[in-house]
Amino acid sequence: MRTATKPAPARxxxxxxxxxxxMTLAGIRKGKKKSPDRILxxxxxxxxxxxxxxxxxxxxFISPEDGVDELDVAVFDDPRPQAYDEVVxxxxxxxxxxxxYRTLVIDTIDWVEHLVRDKIISSTRDTKTGRPWTPxxxxxxxxxxxxxxxxxxxxxxAMERMQRAKGMDVVLLAHARAINFKNPVGEDYMMYSPAMxxxxxxxxxxxxxxxxxxxxxxxEVQKGRGWEKNKARADGTRVVYTQFNACWEAKNRHxxxxxxxxxxxxxxxxxxxxxxxxVQGMFEEIDQLKQRLGLTxxxxxxxxxxxxxxxxxxxxxxxxxxxxxxxVAAKEGGDDAGS
Numbered sequence: 001m002r003t004a005t006k007p008a009p010a011r012x013x014x015x016x017x018x019x020x021x022x023m024t025l026a027g028i029r030k031g032k033k034k035s036p037d038r039i040l041x042x043x044x045x046x047x048x049x050x051x052x053x054x055x056x057x058x059x060x061f062i063s064p065e066d067g068v069d070e071l072d073v074a075v076f077d078d079p080r081p082q083a084y085d086e087v088v089x090x091x092x093x094x095x096x097x098x099x100x101y102r103t104l105v106i107d108t109i110d111w112v113e114h115l116v117r118d119k120i121i122s123s124t125r126d127t128k129t130g131r132p133w134t135p136x137x138x139x140x141x142x143x144x145x146x147x148x149x150x151x152x153x154x155x156x157x158a159m160e161r162m163q164r165a166k167g168m169d170v171v172l173l174a175h176a177r178a179i180n181f182k183n184p185v186g187e188d189y190m191m192y193s194p195a196m197x198x199x200x201x202x203x204x205x206x207x208x209x210x211x212x213x214x215x216x217x218x219x220e221v222q223k224g225r226g227w228e229k230n231k232a233r234a235d236g237t238r239v240v241y242t243q244f245n246a247c248w249e250a251k252n253r254h255x256x257x258x259x260x261x262x263x264x265x266x267x268x269x270x271x272x273x274x275x276x277x278x279v280q281g282m283f284e285e286i287d288q289l290k291q292r293l294g295l296t297x298x299x300x301x302x303x304x305x306x307x308x309x310x311x312x313x314x315x316x317x318x319x320x321x322x323x324x325x326x327x328v329a330a331k332e333g334g335d336d337a338g339s
Contacts, residue, residue, distance in 0.1 A: 036163045037271070040109070040205050042174035042194040043215030047238055048262055050107055052215070053171045055264035058102035062090050065111045074101065084115040084151065088158050095162035102168055104159070109172040109205065110195045116151045117197070120144055145198035152201065156208055172205065176214065192216075192248040202249070211252040211271075214241045215262050218315070237315055238262035259313040266314070282317040283307075289324035293331060 043049050053059060054073045061068050061075040064082060068075055081087045087106075094104060106112060117138060124133040124147070138144030159170055175195040180188055192214055196202050206212050218237035241248055242256040254271040257279055286307060290300060303320075310316035 036167050037169040037211075038172075038209040039170070039211045039213060040172045040174060040194065040209045041213045041215060041240070042176045042192075043262075044176050044217070047215045047217060049173045049215060050105075052262055052264055052267075053103075053105040053107065053173060056103035056105065056169065056171060058100060059105050059171075060094070060099075060101040060103070061105045061107050062087055063105075063107040064115060065108065067107050082115070084112065084119045087112055087115065088155055091155065091158040091162055094168065095158065095165045099166075101166075103171060104162065104168050105171045105173065107173045108175060110174045112155075113148065113152075113197055113201065116148045117144065120147050120151065142198055142200070145200050148197065149200050149204050152204060156204075170209075172209065176216075189246060191246060194249070206249070206251065211242065211254060211256070212250050213252070213267075214248040214250045215239070216241070216248075239313065239315065240267065257312040257314065259311065259315075261315045279312050279314060279317065282314065282321060285321055286317070286324065289321065289328055292328050293324065 041049055041052060050061075050067050050071060053061075054068070054071050059073060061073050062081060063075055064080065064087065076090045079086070081090055091104070094101065117135075121133045121135060121138050121144075124137075125131060126133065126137065162168055163170065176192050177195040178190050179193045181191045181193075182188055194202055194205070194212075196205070216239055218239045238261065240260050240262050241250050241258065242252045242260065243258045244250050255273070256267075256270050260266050260270055290303065295303065303324075306320055307317070310320060
């Protein structure tokens, strides 16, 4: 049984660790180094997080919950991990045993956090009374979350060993929730964030991965007139937001556009910069279609506003292109008929 707090090391004591290696200039590397990917994808319910990850190459799932039962995927299922140490053990098996899997998916990491919580509560005693911890002890003053960070470092170390040994990508899935962001430079506001137990855990995973991606439905809000309420409209398009916004947490180290479709192939193409010029190409195609239509100044201004709203989202830009292409086909087809 662990105690709630760790004893401080004796003054002057030096912690034992691996022997320091000699650093030399011969060890300097220049340029980029390709390494396995690490993604944290979180999103609203039913948006398709598991389906996105299932499209990754040779994916294998660790799923303590039953979110992948309806998907045709490889999953640790006999037994299915129901304790935190079993999750770590599954990763160790991937690191040491022979297999052909290329992507590890944990679905979901916030569900694994529940297993971490259970382990900490069952193995920790109060430092003063010696009694076992209760859930209230875990929640008080953030003590449990700080211990959870230490536990999750064991999982991170296991995944890093797996990546060194097998070169596997890692995809962590998480649910989303709206939180009140404590803004140090102004008014607080609400934003989407991974549904984890506290800021230390969000920061731990956010720092470790190369991309934090937020998945949601593409929702357009139409402002009501007068006393009418605003109306939200969605056409089912699912979007991944890749850069930080006041409405959601996100980041990436790949130079991704601010938003892409929730599609594994699209993500990989933009990540590997196979489509780095595609957004600019879409803007150019829109300009060419506008010229062929010969729009009035008023109509062109309305279209420019639509393009501005689309931003650099390829899916939204494609809708503009499809719309203009239909108009061009109708106009030029009519011109041909009249000639």
